[in-house]
Amino acid sequence: MRYTPHTAADKERMLRTIGASAFEDLIRHIPAALRQNAQIALPQGLTEVAVKRRMAALAGKNASAQDWSLFLGGGIYHHAIPSAVDAIISRAEFATSYTPYQPEVSQGTLQAMYEFQTLVCQLTGMEVANAGVYDGASAAAEAVLMARRIQDGRHRVLVSRALHPQYRQVIATFLRNLIDVELVEIPFSANGATDADALARALDDRAMCVVVGYPNFFGVVEELAPLRAACDRHGALLATVTTEPLSLALLKPPGAWGADIAVGEGQSLGVPMSLGGPGYGFFASQKKFVRSLPGRLVGETVDGEGRRGFVLTLSTREQHIRREKATSNICTSQSLCALASTVFMSLLGKSGMRRLAEVNARRAHRVRDRLVEEAGLAPAFSGPFFNEFVVNVDRLSERRSRFFAKRIVPGVELEKWYPEMRDALLVCVTEMNEEQEIEELVGTFAAR
Amino acid sequence: MSEPSQRGSRGPQALIFESGSPGRSAFFWPEETGASGIPDALSREEIAGFPEMGELEVLRHFTRLSHLNFSIESQFYPLGSCTMKYNPKVNEVAARMPCFALLHPLIPPELIPGAFELLTELETMLAEIAGMDAVTLQPAAGAQGELTGLMLIRAFLAERGNPRKKILVPDTAHGTNPASSTLCGYDVVQIPSNKQGIIEPEAVERAMSEDVAALMITNPNTLGVFERHIQAIADAVHRRGGLVYLDGANLNALMGIAKPGHMGVDVLHINLHKTFSTPHGGGGPGAGPVGVKAHLKDYLPVPRIVKSGDRCELRDDFPKSVGRVRSFFGNFGILVRAYTYMISLGSDGLEDASRMAVLNANYVRKRLENTYFLPSPEPSMHECVFTDRNQQKDGVTTLDIAKRLLDYGFHPPTIYFPLVVSGALMIEPTETETRETLDAFADAMTAIAREAKEEPAVVKSAPHTTPVGRLDEARAARRPVLRWEPGGGD
Numbered sequence: 041m042r043y044t045p046h047t048a049a050d051k052e053r054m055l056r057t058i059g060a061s062a063f064e065d066l067i068r069h070i071p072a073a074l075r076q077n078a079q080i081a082l083p084q085g086l087t088e089v090a091v092k093r094r095m096a097a098l099a100g101k102n103a104s105a106q107d108w109s110l111f112l113g114g115g116i117y118h119h120a121i122p123s124a125v126d127a128i129i130s131r132a133e134f135a136t137s138y139t140p141y142q143p144e145v146s147q148g149t150l151q152a153m154y155e156f157q158t159l160v161c162q163l164t165g166m167e168v169a170n171a172g173v174y175d176g177a178s179a180a181a182e183a184v185l186m187a188r189r190i191q192d193g194r195h196r197v198l199v200s201r202a203l204h205p206q207y208r209q210v211i212a213t214f215l216r217n218l219i220d221v222e223l224v225e226i227p228f229s230a231n232g233a234t235d236a237d238a239l240a241r242a243l244d245d246r247a248m249c250v251v252v253g254y255p256n257f258f259g260v261v262e263e264l265a266p267l268r269a270a271c272d273r274h275g276a277l278l279a280t281v282t283t284e285p286l287s288l289a290l291l292k293p294p295g296a297w298g299a300d301i302a303v304g305e306g307q308s309l310g311v312p313m314s315l316g317g318p319g320y321g322f323f324a325s326q327k328k329f330v331r332s333l334p335g336r337l338v339g340e341t342v343d344g345e346g347r348r349g350f351v352l353t354l355s356t357r358e359q360h361i362r363r364e365k366a367t368s369n370i371c372t373s374q375s376l377c378a379l380a381s382t383v384f385m386s387l388l389g390k391s392g393m394r395r396l397a398e399v400n401a402r403r404a405h406r407v408r409d410r411l412v413e414e415a416g417l418a419p420a421f422s423g424p425f426f427n428e429f430v431v432n433v434d435r436l437s438e439r440r441s442r443f444f445a446k447r448i449v450p451g452v453e454l455e456k457w458y459p460e461m462r463d464a465l466l467v468c469v470t471e472m473n474e475e476q477e478i479e480e481l482v483g484t485f486a487a488r
Numbered sequence: 489m490s491e492p493s494q495r496g497s498r499g500p501q502a503l504i505f506e507s508g509s510p511g512r513s514a515f516f517w518p519e520e521t522g523a524s525g526i527p528d529a530l531s532r533e534e535i536a537g538f539p540e541m542g543e544l545e546v547l548r549h550f551t552r553l554s555h556l557n558f559s560i561e562s563q564f565y566p567l568g569s570c571t572m573k574y575n576p577k578v579n580e581v582a583a584r585m586p587c588f589a590l591l592h593p594l595i596p597p598e599l600i601p602g603a604f605e606l607l608t609e610l611e612t613m614l615a616e617i618a619g620m621d622a623v624t625l626q627p628a629a630g631a632q633g634e635l636t637g638l639m640l641i642r643a644f645l646a647e648r649g650n651p652r653k654k655i656l657v658p659d660t661a662h663g664t665n666p667a668s669s670t671l672c673g674y675d676v677v678q679i680p681s682n683k684q685g686i687i688e689p690e691a692v693e694r695a696m697s698e699d700v701a702a703l704m705i706t707n708p709n710t711l712g713v714f715e716r717h718i719q720a721i722a723d724a725v726h727r728r729g730g731l732v733y734l735d736g737a738n739l740n741a742l743m744g745i746a747k748p749g750h751m752g753v754d755v756l757h758i759n760l761h762k763t764f765s766t767p768h769g770g771g772g773p774g775a776g777p778v779g780v781k782a783h784l785k786d787y788l789p790v791p792r793i794v795k796s797g798d799r800c801e802l803r804d805d806f807p808k809s810v811g812r813v814r815s816f817f818g819n820f821g822i823l824v825r826a827y828t829y830m831i832s833l834g835s836d837g838l839e840d841a842s843r844m845a846v847l848n849a850n851y852v853r854k855r856l857e858n859t860y861f862l863p864s865p866e867p868s869m870h871e872c873v874f875t876d877r878n879q880q881k882d883g884v885t886t887l888d889i890a891k892r893l894l895d896y897g898f899h900p901p902t903i904y905f906p907l908v909v910s911g912a913l914m915i916e917p918t919e920t921e922t923r924e925t926l927d928a929f930a931d932a933m934t935a936i937a938r939e940a941k942e943e944p945a946v947v948k949s950a951p952h953t954t955p956v957g958r959l960d961e962a963r964a965a966r967r968p969v970l971r972w973e974p975g976g977g978d
Binding site: 046058066069075077079082085101122127145185206207213219261290312313315338340342344350353356360370375383388390401 | 504520561570593594651816836866899965968
């Protein structure tokens, strides 16, 4: 059998050692009613060749970034990934090890996680970061739960309506069963940023935290200073959520604006889009909140001879120690994806991260300007943006098929989440969108 | 600062921040002209402290780090409850096919029919193996599956007028069970297992009331023992209007042997990174699909993939749904790997996998039962639990035995879990190991037991051959240093 190595002689010998005459002896204690009808009604196994053919056939039905021009962002981004990233995360020593519970034989994973935590701190401008959570959406929900632990007695969560709609849905799902928490949505204003006046009106001493996208779902870079000030007036925590962390190589990071918690989705830093998963959620905060953090933390220590080493630490916050009193239920997380980002950020480094972020911002602005000037599209918002922006397109749904015929998906249609934005399209431009794709995009929009 | 090259490749390594040279980068991209459009007030400088290295330098750093790890492909890794089976290479090939790896989740669904075909088939296959009626693939890992399952239960009961207050959790349960219960707004009531380590229907009956929403049970349980009263237990829960949640972490014992759906289970999660061979990755990514019986189907997370004729569509219009638990479609890349594994093995291969997993665990148990103390006389399924009781009289503990195993080149079993067994050593060999490997492991365990008697100091000071010795965990927690900073420490 595939992957099970025993020969008939092996099995016989092992059963003899055990003192059983047949395998069935080993499971006879299971009630007969359960053993009957337990057969699995699925096709028989396939050869590896047949498996690859089947998988290639399924894959071949999909429109991927390999042969389509995708101007899609909205939380998942198509970026260049150096081959060295996959080479490292494909190494069995990283890919086929477990959560590092035995630190003496897991220093590779532990040191890489420690380096990851450091990179996240540097990128976000925060003081501490954990080793990652499931995704950006659950990071946002965990940020709210963390604020609830810190802000004992407060029960209102203020979430910007310009935060990623799926993240808002996940936050709502997480909070639904906690009867003492009230979720309030703050509208956005004409520039596409969170309405600071509306926020000021909604804030009071019952607010535990304010959650905003940075940049937000519309690609708009929020002005965090007034939001921070409004939070301070009422003792609320400020949590930022970044779905495109490459932007933080160019933008003043959340920590510099005084964010208390900075989280986001890490996919854009070296992880393939893969239909939106697996990526990972990054999670950083100010140091004074370290004992309220969810998830795993790696810390530095020494062995008996004074050699530096790394261990999972502060695990009295975690489910395997604290059970029902844990800060989170998270166990298996997204380690290998965090490693991919660690390698990615190390390869690009200080100057490369900056350069790539600039290429994205400049190209996106050039495309936005051409769509406005040459194709006559109207920008939906006036706020500054990084690599994605919203334009209004007349008869958007009618024009869709023209793009598909040219293997272009021009953006994410927003009406589904914002019914009032009927013709709004969220267009994302990265370094992967080549000149000829951009010409076609602009040309197809310009053709009336 | 020290050069990694001077330290050898199998000892402690410099941090990535401690090497390199200002201005160096492995990244090449032509400069883009034009304005970035970011106002100065919103801009930052280059990121202070970020690495500055060349490509080979970076590769060598991480390759050397990899040498410090034990892994399935280099060592036997019998970590109980984790199912550290071989992670097939063909799974990796499939997940990296560009028309899977380069799919954007917000593309109109009609442009990616192959992906949805795979997802619906995977749902169907998992439902068949577990004996359930419907499956959601959204949860990112086992614990998120648990929370999702409990939310389904809560929504189901709430619709009937009362979400109830408590979840019953056996004392043998994984820590995630009580943690997920709390997160779902429930109080946890612990159910004691009996001397054999299993749950008696009477214990559940005593704890049942109209306040109890559900029982969370693991079967086989964390002692590797089949909960043989599961049907009577489920009846006891159902009689008082509660539901039964099965933690499917140990499904690797059951494929083709018994279906949870026949045991009275209403909802379960399945860890694809355990039973269905996707790599653990040093702590994820995994995937934790949730299966339900028909009466819970309407509460599953949205969007759901609905098959109509030949086409699959995404639908949100399920008013009773608990909502969305993860962005997009879950860990799709992991789902592709699990699907590949399942069609590779087929029904015959999957059934064989479980049978060989049970055979291997029983073989290891037999080889060690005269040397190590076996706390439960019940038959073992896919894993077996011993303790350090026989070794303690020589002052040697489970931790010492685990550390000494490292010197013999084996990853230790799960230790000190389940909590109800003092000094537990929980061994799960999995089906992909040869008899020779199991023998070598049993020989090492036997040799350590002999050392414990004859030269306990060697065991107590182990490990002796690893890149670092036992690390001071108390110091790490007392004075947490969680990141590198220029000039060292913080």
